[in-house]
Amino acid sequence: MTKFTVNDRPVQYRMDPDTPLLWALRDASNLTGTKYGCGTGDCGACTVDIDGEAVRSCQLSIANAEGRFVTTVEALSPDRGHPLQQAFAADNVSQCGYCVPGVIMAASVLLRRNSNPTDEQIDAAITNICRCGIYPRLRGAIKRAGRIMRGEERIAAAPPPGITPEEAARSVPALGRSASPPKRQP
Amino acid sequence: MGRAPRKQLDRGKGLDRRTLLIGGGAAAGLLLAWGAWPRTYAPNLAAGPTETIVNAFLKIDRSGQIIVVVPQTEMGQGVTTVLPQILADELGADWRTVAVQSAPISPLYANELLAREWLASDWTRLLGDAGRWAIDQYATRSALMLTGGGTSIPMFHDAYRDAGAAARVLLCKAAAARWSIPWESCDIQEGLISDGAQRRMKIGDVAGEAMAFDLPPILPYRQGQDGRLAGQDLARLDTPSKIDGTHNFAADVRLPDMVFASIRQGPIGDATLAGLDDRAASSVTGFLKLVKQDRWVAAVASNWWAANKALDLADPVFTLRGTAVSSEGIDAALEAAFSKSSGRRLYAQGDLEPVFDGATILASEYQVDAALHLAIEPPCATARVTEGGAEIWMATQAPGLARDAIADALGLSRDAVTLYPLHAGGSFGRAMDWDVGVQAAMIARDMGRPVQLLWSRLEDVIQDRPSAPARARMAAKVGRNGAIEGWLAKVAAPCAMTQTWARIADGKLPHEAAQDGAESANRLAVAGMVPPYAIPNWAIDHYPADVGLPLGFMRGNARLHGTFFTESFIDELAHLANIEPMSFRIQMLGGNPRLAHCLTTAAAMGGWQGGVAGSGQGMAAHMINGAYAAVMVEASMSGDRLSVGRIIAAVDAGDPVHPDIARQHIESGLVFGLAFATGASVSYAHGLPTRAILGRMNLPRLADIGEVSVEMIRSTADPAGTSDLVAPLMAPAIANALYTWTGQRIRSLPLVGTP
Structure with a gap:
């Protein structure tokens, strides 16, 4: 029962099979990038990719996820390198950031099918609710991500995680004398 | 392009150099001088072994990392970028080395500006400077750290600039001593100290010894425009974690042995827990315990969904004392308020009586429903309580x-x-109340293990503390030439900010706080209603009320209703006088060129057709604390469906530190204001909202947003708060637009019924 794949790993949840996928991801797998906003499928903060579809994970029980492939924002890219993540950074889209993982997941599904969507296609795919009002920048950022996917534009707007102090000091003259303890030898 | 030097601010606070130096020789415990009444506050910043505390706002790591300490709550408004930017600009830091850390609770971070706005009463106002001083002292001594009302930048701009300037001087002195040159010849750019010629030294290399030096009696600010960070669209410091899902909100905290809780607090009002079905709850997989208090019950389980399901099955019953809130009751209370003796004239100019006597008066009545916050993050807190004390993440x-x-x-x-301040997923004023933190702590103590309490969306809608519902009776006399000769606004409304204060500072229960404020007229309930227009005789009256619905702090606060009343009524008068609505406003703005400029800019950008019938165009304008804005919209109705095709905003908010974040504030306010105009409210019956589904609140989605144009007018004035600025303008602008489209004047909010 309730065996499926989350971010390329096989999982089996020892939870009530009626448990919505959202809570299995958040409270059992600690994949907290997927957010709870309403529990009624309206806001889209819990959007994940299931077999290439954008699905509101608060509306799908783990029983009904049996055998399927779930991808959360944590596995969208290993280094914030997904074109949407870079475009969101370059266009300064996020404000509070709570709805952003869900928006990015919904947009990633759209762009995988159609890297050159029209405004109407974007509007139809992104039905998430954002209360901060990132909407005025959203279509532009999604289209920019599409251009990156099509190879028409390259940006490096947000750095990857895990840069060591030594690496940072090599490109930033103001940095030096690492504060961190020396690396352990393998 | 060069930036004009900012003019020196009037420094009423009498900061002296010791104020800036609280970290130097921390072992000796340097004292902090504070204004005219010296008091001592020990800095309570924690520092790692390689970090040097420069002052309350800054630590520098030996590696060269600049750690800026920010007391203000990040809610998406970018304050954890803008305040560090001010400091880094004055210091001469490389932005790539700047980090931000939340401040601990300390009097050093009191927000006197918001405290003054909130707490100024008639007696403090009569006392003038002394009254202001008294509030400042109160705010400081009680460590009144507050975020709201767009006060963060005006309040802290100078403190961060001074902190950066002090650090720059000290670092230059330390480097100059090593080089044996006068410190005045040194400068810092991009994190490197230079001797004015070829030599360079990293900030981190002398940070440790810099604190031994003294500050000069007058703190010099950076000169020149080379390498300045202020005025640049720097990368927001919170962006990386917000695009990859790693930004930790309160519900994302994970502690060893932590369990999850959901809560029910019953209907709105004086409700106490009467009973529940213990046995049903225990049938849920993962269920652990029901924690009962007088006024709430929480279920605890190994995951949140199980906890919430257990609560559903437990089906708690509450006893409600007093009248159950209903929409009819709210309306009746507002109407009745107009005949209460507690109404008072709070602002006035000239003499209305002779103007109105025997004259033809235009009168209109308006109404605004209570509006919900509906931040996408519901209230949440994580708590761990041990014998040693309590830790709360919220x-x-x-x-x-x-x-x-x-x-x-x-x-x-x-x-x-210990309270660990986290960023809010929206809030919009909701996080001024702290109930969820108290509840989480009590549940955690009961469980003897860490607990994360998350309110369901249903609970959030029931127990929200919305903005105030309000009703206005507007009256005016327009002269033959179209000039307004008299203007009277009577507003019946509860004072949401007073209620909020009674809850969060005095610990009043929500229904008590609502009742307590029911008899006192308050300027905060009619804030912003003094007309910006040159009108010789006018008056603003407030009639307080208790509508049975506890109310709270909100983005825009009372301006949400006040601006709707003022800017709708002005539009009515313009049409009555048969004068084009923009010119009608402009002719009364001779003394307010910045607001006039916003209006003409918005009109020019939007292709203003003069507000003629069928144009679907409407506008509204106002100012808040040194920020000016005009909004023009194009709206139409088809059946019951309202659509807003274009939104144009022109804003003069001084010289912004981070122009693109200021622009985000405006875009955000426009969308928030659109939601307020069209939805974000519910009706009430039998003590409960009649619906709580987020998808049925008429909140705008992407498809509802057309062209949005924002013009930030260039200015050399000091930067003003922009987060609250334009949200209140959307409702009147849309109502005014719909009048030209339908010929019908909509005088109530929300403008359309919810589905």
């Missing part, structure tokens, strides 16, 4: 008050409670 706009309330609830001393 987003709060009033961390000092939240900490005190948690300590009181647990019977602990304040020092035994």
Whole structure:
């Protein structure tokens, strides 16, 4: 029962099979990038990719996820390198950031099918609710991500995680004398 | 392009150089001088072994990392980028080395500006400077850290610039001593100290010894425009974690052995827990316990969904004392308020009586429903309570008050409670209340293990503290030439900010706080209603009320209703006088060129057709604390469906530190204001909202947003708060637009019924 794949790993949840996928991801797998906003499928903060579809994970029980492939924002890219993540950074889209993982997941599904969507296609795919009002920048950022996917534009707007102090000091003259303890030898 | 040097601010606070130097020789415990009444506050910043505390706002690591300490709550408004930017600009830091850390609770971070706005009463106002001083002292001594009302930049701009300037001087002195040159010849750019010629030294290399030097009597500010960070669209410091899902909100905290809780607090009002079905709850997989208090019950389980399901099955029953809130009751209370003797004239100019006597008066009545916050993040807090004390992880706009309330609830001393301030997923004023933190702490103590309490969306809608519902009776006399000769606004409304204060500072229960304020007229309930227009005789009256619905702090606060009343009524008068609505406003703005410029700019950008019938165009304008804005919209109705095709905003908010974040504030306010105009409210019956589904609140989605144009007018004035600026303008602008489209004047909000 309730065996499926989350971010390329096989999982089996020892939870009530009626448990919505959202809570299995958040409270059992600690994949907290997927957010709870309403529990009624309206806001889209819990959007994940299931077999290439954008699905509101608060509306799908783990029983009904049996055998399927779930991808959360944590596995969208290993280094914030997904074109949407870079475009969101370059266009300064996020404000509070709570709805952003869900928006990015919904947009990633759209762009995988159609890297050159029209405004109407974007509007139809992104039905998430954002209360901060990132909407005025959203279509532009999604289209920019599409251009990156099509190879028409390259940006490096947000750095990857895990840069060591030594690496940072090599490109930033103001940095030096690492504060961190020396690396352990393998 | 060069930037004009900012003019020196009037420094009323009498900061002296010791104020800036609280970290130097921390072992000796340097004292802090504070204004005219010296008091001592020890800095309570924690520092790692390689970090040097420069002052309350800055630590520098030996590696060269600049750690800026920010007391203000990040809610998406970018304050954890803008305040560090001010400091880094004055210091001469490389932005790539700047980090930000939340401030601990300390009097050093009191927000006197918001405290003054909130707490100024008639007597403090009569006392003038002395009254202001008294509030400032109160705010400081009680560590009144507050975020809201667009006060963060005006309040802290100078403190961060001074902190950066002090650090720059000290670092230059330390480097100059090594080089044996006068420190005045040194400068810092991109994190490197130079001797004015070829030599360079990293900030981190002398940070440790810099604190031994003294500051000059007058702090020199950076000269020149080379390498300045102010005025640049720097990368927001919170962006990377917000695009990859790693940004930790309160519900994302994970502690060893932690369990999850959901809560029910019954209907709105004086409700107490009467009973529930213990056995049904225990049938849920993962269920652990029901934690019962007088006014709420929480279920605890190994995951949140199980906890919430257990609560559903437990089906708690509450006893409600007093009248159950209903929409009819709210309307009746507002109407009745107009005949109460507690109404008072709070603002007036000239003499209305002779103007109105025997004259033809245009009168209109308006109404605004209570509006919900509906931040996508529901209230949440994570708590761990041990014998040694309590730790709380939560987003709060009033961390000092939240900490005190948690300590009181647990019977602990304040020092035994550590509050870790987190960023809020929206809030919009909701996180001014701290109930969820207190509840989480009490549940955690009961469970003897860490607990994360998350309110369901249903609970959030029931227990929201919305903005005030309000009703206005507007009256005016227009002269033959179209000039307004008299203007009277009578407003019946509860004072949401007073209620909020009674809850969060005085610990009143929500229904008590609502009742307490029912008899006192308050300027905060009619804030912003003094007309910006040159009108010789006018008056603003407030009629207080208790509508049975506890109300709270909100983006825009009373301006949400006040601006709707003022800017709708002005539009009515313009049409009555048969004068084009923009010119009608402009002719009364001779003394307010900045607001006039916003209006003409918005009109020019939007292709203003003069507000003629069928144009679907409407506008509205106002100013808040040194920020000016005009909004023009194009709206239409087809059946019951309202659509807003274009939104144009022209804003003069001084010279912004981070222009693109200021622009985000405006875009955000426009969308928030659109939601307020069209939805974000519910009706009430039998003490409960009649619906709580987020998808049925008429909140705008992407498809509802057309062209949005924002023009930030260039200015050399000091930067003003912009987060609250334009949200109140959307409702009147749309109502005014719809009048030209339908010929019908809509005088109530929300403008359309919800589905």
